[in-house]
Amino acid sequence: MSALFSLALFVGAALLFVLEPLVGKLLLPLLGSTPEVWNTTVLFFQAMLLAGYAWTHLTSRLLSPRRQALLQLAVLLAAAVALPIALPRGSHPPTSAEPIPWLLGTLASVAGLPFFALAANGPMLQRWLSSLRHRAARDPYFLYAASNGGSLLGLLAYPLALEPALGLRDQGRGWSIGYAVAGGLVAVSAAALWLRPRSGREAQPEPLAASGEPFAVGDPAHHIDLAPLQLTRRLRWLLLGAVPSSLLLGTTTYITTDLTPIPLLWVIPLALYLLTLVAAFYPGGRPERLAALGRRLLPGIAAALVYTLAVGSDRPLALLLALHLLGLTTAALMCHSLLAADRPPPHRLTEFYLWLALGGVVGGAFNAILAPVAFPTLVEYPLAIVAVCALRPRPPSSRTDLLTLLVKDPRATRLMDLVVPMILGAGTAVALGAVRAGSPSGAFEASSVVIGTACGLSLNLLRRPLRFALALGAILLTPALAPPAGQRVLARERSYFGTYRVLAVDASRLHALYDGTTLHGLERFGTPGRPQPLGYYSARGPVGQAFAQLPAATTRRAGVIGLGAGALACYARPGQRFEFFEVDPVVVAIARDPALFDYLRRCPANVVVGDGRRSLQREPPGRFGLLAVDAFNSDAIPINLITREAVELYFTRLQPGGAVLFNITNRYLALEPVLGNIARQARLNCVAQRYSPTRARARRGDLLSQWALLTRSRADLGRLGSDRRWHACVRDPSDPVWTDQYSDLLAALRLG
Structure with missing residues (x-):
């Protein structure tokens, strides 16, 4: 019996963990990777989970387990009308209106009911088991372990097995089969509930002891605890x-x-x-x-x-x-x-x-x-x-601390829970400032000693958990009170897309834009004249070669997906027009700040805020001669920008003879074969280059970078077609072409 209930919960939980990424991949090509879309999707599923638990709690108070089982089977059957998991044919978000209402309606129609029904199973089946005359009924919480085991399987199965093996259409059909299996297991569990004798206290089985162990029969405490639960x-x-x-x-x-x-x-x-x-x-x-x-x-x-x-x-x-x-x-x-x-x-x-x-x-x-x-x-x-x-x-201890011995008033002890961390934090900040000012060259080592000593002192406060926690919090504040010299933080900004820092290195006047550890832009700030693009965009690298050697008609009007610090804007010559598509308004504000970067101030360009693919869909055909897609140099690459359908969209927005330039610089993903496979299927020409700057160029701000260029024919490359630094894109015949229906990050992963 317990194995049946465990299996039902295991399968249902695994399906829940598969459904969320499956639906997310279905919606990504239509809505892009904006934060409002992602947050709405996450909150929708959290709300459905909470609603399922609330539904179980409500029906448990109103119905016996047997009647609740009949109702749950009806809910599972009704939810099956949403199957298979797929977007309705012809489903597209409104182009001129806010997409969130459409998104909520689509989520509800595609996945809302099945997710709700499976979510309700978790606590509900535990309640059913607790009402039976079965040894496991006395403590049904072990089923929660089975449920989380299923969640773990679903978590690992989707990125490691399902996503690489199946397209979205087949994933949706397979999920529907899994839902039928889960529903069948719940139906068998409900039948067992009806066929087995009830305990006589159907909705109120034995309570647990305070230790969490089931009470033994005959235990004087073997009764139903009807006392209300305390709010605390x-x-x-x-x-x-x-x-x-x-x-x-x-x-x-x-x-x-x-x-x-x-x-x-x-x-x-x-x-x-x-x-x-x-x-x-x-x-x-x-x-x-x-x-x-x-x-x-x-x-x-x-x-x-x-x-x-x-x-x-x-x-x-x-x-x-x-x-x-x-x-x-x-x-x-x-x-x-x-x-x-x-x-x-x-x-x-x-x-x-x-x-x-x-x-x-x-x-x-x-x-x-x-x-x-x-x-x-x-x-x-x-x-x-x-x-x-x-x-x-609090750790068990028979010892009394010194303050309690000297001062009998417990309020003084509670006050010290605040005072002691403040003293520790203030002392650490003063010491940190002193060592950083006194020895700039060895500031890191000296700071490590100060902070390490403070952390060691905090371990003496373990008998008071709040005091210990606040002491750690005070230590964490001290670096902000005594910042290091040398590399200055010019700005810190946060958005739903990332956490950004603009750093200034005093000796070289370089300003660097980071999102976490990923560099997104670099400029030698304050130099006279027109800024020289640096980093991935240097004139000696693939980007500079492309702008210098592609036909002039190609580079006359360029569109760029991804702004960074705006370095590409300074490749525009008089009479040329560049347009950027940037999904994060915080990045736009950083790039336009004259105290941080000069690129957009001295090389004006139009910036459109929004998902790159959706923004391009609103542009007229043949608008651009060159499209640069610069959004793949972190781990969370927007897959909707590097699928066959995305590439097809890019070429509809290009003039005859146009080109698409991809920044495929990435520490962990090999994206050249992905583009090579797409180009071969679409009968496009694809060339690539991995640029490794010399030490002298690296000191001037050049960075290792890798770029790929797609054109309709080799003739569209102009003089670049004879440049031996560029080679035909590598292809991987073993990896299927990435589409809106299929992609496999695992196959592109490289950790060596």
Whole structure:
């Protein structure tokens, strides 16, 4: 019986984790990668999950398990009308109106009902099992471990197996088959509910002891606890769900932007997070022991994390990745084990899961919606570290601290929870400023000693979790109070697309625009005359060669997808018109700021804010002689800009003899074969070049770059066709052509 219920939840949860990326890929070509689209989609699925849990809680209060089972089967059957998962034929967002209402309607019609029905299964099947005369009915929470195991399978299966093997149409059909299997398993579970004898207390089985262990029959406490739940306990469930959810997103954002933008790296933190849920609710497990283990390990790991964040460490990469992932795993294991240890009697499990789901929504919304607007940097990650340390249970101790012995008033002890961290933070800031001013050449080493000492001192505050957490928070503030010399931060900006910094290196007057660790623009600022494009766009590199050797008619009117600092604008000659398409208005503001970059001020160009592909669809055919697509040098490449359909769109917007120039510089993805395959199928000419500057050119601001150029014929290359630095694009016959229906990041990944 328990195996049947476990399998039903396992399959349903796996389907939920597959459905979200599947629907996202369906919508990407139509709507592009704007933040309002992404956030609306994420919030829609979170709302559906919460609605499913709320539906289960409501029907559990109104209906017996048997009647609830009949209703759930009807819901599952009704939701099947949305299958197979696919966009309606001829479905397109409005071109002149706000797309969000259309998006919400499409999400609801395509995936809303199936997602809602499967989401409701989680707590509902646990309630059904708890109503049966079965040994597993006394503690059905182990089914939550099975559900999260299914989520883990779905998480890994989509990017590693389903996406590389199937197009979107086949994925939608396969998902529909999986839905039928999940529905069949729920139907069999409902039949078992009706056929097996009831416990006599159908909706109210035995409660759990305070330790989380099932009560033994005959135990004097073997009764139904009808006392109302305290609000503080509900809020504790919410916090224990919200904080690790926020920490998960914060860790993922940090390691994929500030450490290394490796594609699919985001899978690892989420997999570890799900594993902690499996471990905490594993049948026969001891969540109290796991919580105690997390409580003991967390302070040292948190102090090490704070040290690396405060000093700005980004090497050694493997060690730092391991540390941040260990921190997430330890914190999530502690929080989830505390939840498992505090699980209520089974007749209250639907409310327990409702508060847990609400916590997940709160944590996710804080990171995805509020943080990019409220904070200029990734503040939410260190905030989550501080918060999880504050949630850490007080260690058992019979000793009394000195302050409590001297001052009997507990208010003084609580006051010191604020005063001690303030003193530690102020002392660290003063020491940090002194060592940085006194020894600029050895500032990093001296700063490391100061911050390391402060982190070591904070470990003496472990008996007061709030005091320890606030001490770590104070240490994290000190680098902002005493910034390092040499490399100055001219600006910090944040948007839903990224976290941007503009750095100035005093000795060379270089201004550099970064999104995390990815360089997006470089200029030697303040030089007289017209700025010289640097970085990936240098005159000696592929871009300069293209503008110098392509026919003049081709470069007369250019469109550019991706703005960066605006360097390409300075390739425009008198009488030529350049137009940029940039999805992030924050990048536009940075590029136009005369205190940061001169490119757009001295080389005026028109800038259109919006998704590049959607913006091009609104342009008339034959508008441009040259299109430059410059959006692939980070891990989160917009796949909708490098599919066969996208390339076909580009050429409809080109004049006869026009060309498309792709910046395929990428540390982790081999994109040349992707374009080579598309060009071969579309019968286009494709040439590429990997440019490695000399040391002298690198000192002047040239960067290693790789570009590809597509034309209708080789004759359209002009003098570039005889330039031996360019070669025919490499093709990979084993990899299918990328389309709006199919793409495979895993096949393009290169880590060597």
